[in-house]
Amino acid sequence: MIDKTTWFDICPLSDIPKNTGVCADFNGQQVAIFHLNLTQGCHQNGQGSAVKAVDNFDPFARANILSRGLITETDQAYFVASPLLKQQFCLDSGLCQQDESISIATYQARIADGVVQLRA
Amino acid sequence: MSINNSDKQKIVVVGNGMVGHHFIDQLVKNGGGDYQIVTFAEESRLAYDRVMLTSYFTGNTADDLALTTPDAYDEQGVEYHVNQQVVGIDRGAKTVETASGDIISYDKLVLSTGSFPFVPPVPGKDQPHIHVYRTLDDLDQIAESAQSSKIGVVIGGGLLGLEAANAIKQLGLTTHVVEFAPRLMAVQLDQGGGDLLRQKIEALGVSVHTEKNTLEIVAGQDCRYRMNFADGSFLETDIIVFSAGIRPQDHLARINDITLGERGGIAIDDQCVTSDPDIYAIGECALWDNKIFGLIAPGYAMAKAAVSHLTGGDKTFKGADMSTKLKLLGVEVASIGDAHGNTPKSQSYSFIDSATGVYKKIVMSRDGKILLGAVLVGDSNDYGQWLQLALNSIELSHPPEYLLLPAMDGEMSSAGTGIDALPPAAQICSCYDVSKQALCDAVAGGAHDIAALKSCTEAGTGCGGCVPLVTQVLNSELAKLGVSVDHSLCRHFEYSRAELFDIVRVKKIKTFEGLISECGQGDGCEICKPVAASMFASLWNDHVLNDELVGLQDTNDNFLGNMQKDGTYSIVPRIPAGEITPEHLILIGEIAKEYNLYTKITGGQRIDLFGAQLHQLPPIWQRLVDAGLETGHAYGKSLRTVKSCVGNNWCRYGVQDSTGMAIILENRYRGVRSPHKVKMAVSGCARECAEAQSKDFGVIATDNGWNLYVAGNGGMRPRHGDLFASDIDDQTLLRYIDIIFMFYVRTADRLQRTSVWMENLEGGLDYLKEVVINDKLSINDELLAQMAHLKDTYQCEWKTTIEDPQKLKRFSHFINSDKADDNVTFITVRDQINPSDKFALATEL
Numbered sequence: 001m002i003d004k005t006t007w008f009d010i011c012p013l014s015d016i017p018k019n020t021g022v023c024a025d026f027n028g029q030q031v032a033i034f035h036l037n038l039t040q041g042c043h044q045n046g047q048g049s050a051v052k053a054v055d056n057f058d059p060f061a062r063a064n065i066l067s068r069g070l071i072t073e074t075d076q077a078y079f080v081a082s083p084l085l086k087q088q089f090c091l092d093s094g095l096c097q098q099d100e101s102i103s104i105a106t107y108q109a110r111i112a113d114g115v116v117q118l119r120a
Numbered sequence: 121m122s123i124n125n126s127d128k129q130k131i132v133v134v135g136n137g138m139v140g141h142h143f144i145d146q147l148v149k150n151g152g153g154d155y156q157i158v159t160f161a162e163e164s165r166l167a168y169d170r171v172m173l174t175s176y177f178t179g180n181t182a183d184d185l186a187l188t189t190p191d192a193y194d195e196q197g198v199e200y201h202v203n204q205q206v207v208g209i210d211r212g213a214k215t216v217e218t219a220s221g222d223i224i225s226y227d228k229l230v231l232s233t234g235s236f237p238f239v240p241p242v243p244g245k246d247q248p249h250i251h252v253y254r255t256l257d258d259l260d261q262i263a264e265s266a267q268s269s270k271i272g273v274v275i276g277g278g279l280l281g282l283e284a285a286n287a288i289k290q291l292g293l294t295t296h297v298v299e300f301a302p303r304l305m306a307v308q309l310d311q312g313g314g315d316l317l318r319q320k321i322e323a324l325g326v327s328v329h330t331e332k333n334t335l336e337i338v339a340g341q342d343c344r345y346r347m348n349f350a351d352g353s354f355l356e357t358d359i360i361v362f363s364a365g366i367r368p369q370d371h372l373a374r375i376n377d378i379t380l381g382e383r384g385g386i387a388i389d390d391q392c393v394t395s396d397p398d399i400y401a402i403g404e405c406a407l408w409d410n411k412i413f414g415l416i417a418p419g420y421a422m423a424k425a426a427v428s429h430l431t432g433g434d435k436t437f438k439g440a441d442m443s444t445k446l447k448l449l450g451v452e453v454a455s456i457g458d459a460h461g462n463t464p465k466s467q468s469y470s471f472i473d474s475a476t477g478v479y480k481k482i483v484m485s486r487d488g489k490i491l492l493g494a495v496l497v498g499d500s501n502d503y504g505q506w507l508q509l510a511l512n513s514i515e516l517s518h519p520p521e522y523l524l525l526p527a528m529d530g531e532m533s534s535a536g537t538g539i540d541a542l543p544p545a546a547q548i549c550s551c552y553d554v555s556k557q558a559l560c561d562a563v564a565g566g567a568h569d570i571a572a573l574k575s576c577t578e579a580g581t582g583c584g585g586c587v588p589l590v591t592q593v594l595n596s597e598l599a600k601l602g603v604s605v606d607h608s609l610c611r612h613f614e615y616s617r618a619e620l621f622d623i624v625r626v627k628k629i630k631t632f633e634g635l636i637s638e639c640g641q642g643d644g645c646e647i648c649k650p651v652a653a654s655m656f657a658s659l660w661n662d663h664v665l666n667d668e669l670v671g672l673q674d675t676n677d678n679f680l681g682n683m684q685k686d687g688t689y690s691i692v693p694r695i696p697a698g699e700i701t702p703e704h705l706i707l708i709g710e711i712a713k714e715y716n717l718y719t720k721i722t723g724g725q726r727i728d729l730f731g732a733q734l735h736q737l738p739p740i741w742q743r744l745v746d747a748g749l750e751t752g753h754a755y756g757k758s759l760r761t762v763k764s765c766v767g768n769n770w771c772r773y774g775v776q777d778s779t780g781m782a783i784i785l786e787n788r789y790r791g792v793r794s795p796h797k798v799k800m801a802v803s804g805c806a807r808e809c810a811e812a813q814s815k816d817f818g819v820i821a822t823d824n825g826w827n828l829y830v831a832g833n834g835g836m837r838p839r840h841g842d843l844f845a846s847d848i849d850d851q852t853l854l855r856y857i858d859i860i861f862m863f864y865v866r867t868a869d870r871l872q873r874t875s876v877w878m879e880n881l882e883g884g885l886d887y888l889k890e891v892v893i894n895d896k897l898s899i900n901d902e903l904l905a906q907m908a909h910l911k912d913t914y915q916c917e918w919k920t921t922i923e924d925p926q927k928l929k930r931f932s933h934f935i936n937s938d939k940a941d942d943n944v945t946f947i948t949v950r951d952q953i954n955p956s957d958k959f960a961l962a963t964e965l
Contacts (some may be wrong), residue, residue, distance in 0.1 A: 009826060010935065010936050011935045011936050013934055015929055016935070017667050017670050017671060018667070018670075018671060019671030019932070020670055020770075020930075021935060022930070022934075022935040023367060023934055023935065024934060024935055024936050025934045025936055025937040025939060030934075030941075033935075036643075037671075050929075057943075061685065061687075063685070063686050063687035063943065064687060064933075064941050064943050064944075065683070065687040067674070068683070068687075069675075070646050070649060070671075070672075070673075070674065070675075071643075071649075071671065072644065072645040072646050073612075073642050073643035073644060073645060074611065074645065075131075076642070079645070081646045083674075083675035083678070083683055083685065084675070084685065084687070086646065088829065108447045120186075
């Protein structure tokens with residue numbers, strides 16, 4: 001049974017170059033974690049580093065590749081663009097920008113003492 | 121050959137020159153399948169571009185000049201006979217007879233027999249090495265004569281004569297022009313213009329002799345021939361080319377009692393119908409209102425009028441403007457309307473700048489308000505604007521001298537001579553008869569850039585002289601439609617890529633944060649991030665996976681490999697010019713076998729290994745790098761490969777070492793990031809086995825060096841490269857490519873290939889030559905230094921990556937586990953792996 005209250009350590013934040021993603025094995029689930037480094041300070045997360053986590057599986061390309069996508073910003077919302085077919089998924093809601101009937105799972109992520117942690 | 125179908129009207133077209141072909145082309149397009157078309161060509165080839173004849177000596181082949189092909193005619197159902205002269209017409213029986221005795225019936229006959237060169241009856245004219253200048257066969261003969269000659273003379277200093285002189289000069293002979301009149305181009309230019317043209321041409325090493333009447337051609341002392349002139353002087357030469365004007369080829373009409381003009385030419389009416397209602401005449405053989413029209417645009421207009429009459433339309437031929445603009449021996453010359461001031465009480469104004477060699481003359485109406493004619497030598501930039509003023513009788517709002525003075529800020533634009541002053545019916549493109557209205561309609565219909573406008577109206581795709589005007593129409597219409605011409609790259613930058621490039625270059629910006637804070641907003645997107653990455657790479661050449669840059673890279677650059685549909689990557693080591701040792705070939709094979717990779721030879725003469733997973737990339741590259749191979753940048757918007765044939769090392773036709781040159785080019789430009797991918801090729805002879813003309817940069821060997829073609833493209837929108845320079849040596853070749861490549865990198869839009877870049881470049885190929893060859897913008901030193909910097913700072917991106925543990929951390933599927941992605945599975949197809957999905961299965965037949 002998945003523990004929904006405990007935070008699990010994944011990797012040091014320094015393992016994720018800023019504004020890129022990695023894929024984590026999280027209880028057998030592939031999760032894409034992104035290290036946002038915000039320059040504008042107008043985002044709810046404020047200036048500096050933040051982490052976001054969504055499914056690594058791209059429902060259009062049917063491949064585990066979203067962690068290798070480019071991070072994009074529209075009106076202070078952040079998305080990952082699929083490296084294969086370029087659909088964009090919101091990192092907060094998991095909603096696909098091009099097709100709102102499609103969304104991917106999101107996960108809670110945080111930085112604790114320089115360590116990236118996930119919670120289901 | 122087409123089937124004789126009695127339902128169809130049978131149209132016989134005698135003569136397959138440019139105009140005859142245009143008639144056929146228009147009839148096929150407008151007549152549907154209602155006509156059976158038969159055409160006879162006296163020459164050995166179907167129609168070719170006679171206007172561009174001289175380019176035959178500067179690299180264009182007969183195929184390049186061809187306007188159609190046997191295959192195209194076959195496809196259109198056009199029956200054609202080459203090397204077949206029509207010698208007779210039986211107007212009663214409505215048949216024609218060919219030289220070989222065939223009789224062919226017609227319902228309608230079209231005479232497009234063109235003209236023949238006039239050779240004055242000079243004693244001694246019928247000897248070897250004395251030529252005329254009209255057909256490709258003539259040019260072949262002139263080239264053959266040139267091989268045993270040192271000096272060449274062209275008799276005739278008109279437009280065609282100067283073209284011929286250019287050709288003789290291209291062949292490497294000492295060149296003379298002999299003219300009967302007191303000046304060059306006597307028909308188009310006045311004395312002032314003719315004098316300046318003479319000065320400029322003589323400065324290029326061509327001797328001009330005016331007021332010379334050739335009495336006889338006799339054997340020479342130092343040369344093959346001696347020409348004796350009426351004034352007692354003489355000139356020795358090895359070759360003579362007569363270019364003393366043309367005469368209409370009206371023989372067929374003459375022997376069949378079709379009405380001719382007093383001095384020849386087949387008389388036609390506004391529908392191009394001759395005195396026989398079933399016979400049309402078009403082009404240079406036709407006489408309308410007692411005038412022969414020796415230019416291509418009126419010929420095309422006649423062809424259109426004849427087709428219109430035949431198909432029940434109402435288009436007529438009402439004469440044509442004989443204004444011309446051309447470049448003779450590199451000198452710009454233009455003549456508009458009444459260039460000689462023959463209109464009663466007209467007034468002339470002229471402007472001479474002897475420092476730069478510019479002559480301009482305008483002929484104005486009596487009140488000084490309407491431009492009637494003009495002459496331009498040395499600088500014909502005003503041609504398009506002035507032609508419109510004259511053709512449309514637009515009243516000038518300023519005194520006429522304002523037209524002649526160099527433009528002053530803002531002053532001229534308010535002179536009422538702008539594009540908006542032109543009436544909708546004004547013809548902007550004379551080659552394809554495109555009116556201003558047609559352009560406006562196209563803009564309203566969505567053609568919002570010059571390339572789109574060209575492709576949907578054909579304007580500017582002939583001689584190209586009207587492109588500046590077409591651009592003005594475009595900009596003016598866009599402004600009227602309220603379409604602000606927005607060059608913003610994306611929502612984060614209100615600048616075009618070219619503008620951003622200058623900002624990055626001048627302010628020496630090296631990070632995306634730096635660029636955003638300098639001139640952008642927000643945190644970037646899938647458009648601006650890869651553009652920034654590309655610009656930083658083109659300017660500073662830092663490793664693309666450096667911490668500050670890695671988050672900007674698009675899919676393939678991001679992991680230095682081409683991501684395939686299942687998330688695996690393909691691996692392409694560089695194999696310069698496709699030359700590879702057996703050892704490297706074996707190594708690549710061993711790696712493919714060990715890692716079970718799908719192997720395929722690419723179109724760029726190298727080997728692609730598919731199906732490698734992220735974590736397999738570093739060990740595979742380690743082995744490739746250890747063996748001396750390097751990354752092929754197949755993943756980058758950068759130089760891909762330089763394709764080549766085997767060249768004169770092995771091939772019995774090769775004239776240069778194409779493989780050697782391809783290796784030099786590939787090693788010089790490897791890794792250079794650009795707005796889009798760049799492909800090159802080098803062919804060792806004119807057979808062009810490397811298909812260089814379909815590349816961004818194509819190099820073709822000649823006996824004397826290299827021909828450089830630029831902005832070719834294969835793919836979706838194939839485009840033949842434009843011939844940029846001929847017979848250049850190795851150093852010049854590299855210099856030109858350095859400059860053009862960097863100029864493209866600086867000025868192109870995002871993801872714009874060189875072909876589209878060239879089509880959108882205002883001034884086109886000529887402008888590019890000005891920039892590169894004459895350093896018009898004074899930036900060549902900077903561009904060369906930039907390219908040298910990229911060459912000096914080149915690194916194999918994979919070698920650097922496998923030496924850096926920090927960079928290697930990213931090459932693992934999981935950050936917190938050594939496991940591989942279990943979603944990646946393969947099936948076997950034709951003895952190799954394939955992604956195991958339904959698409960791959962479908963290929964098993």
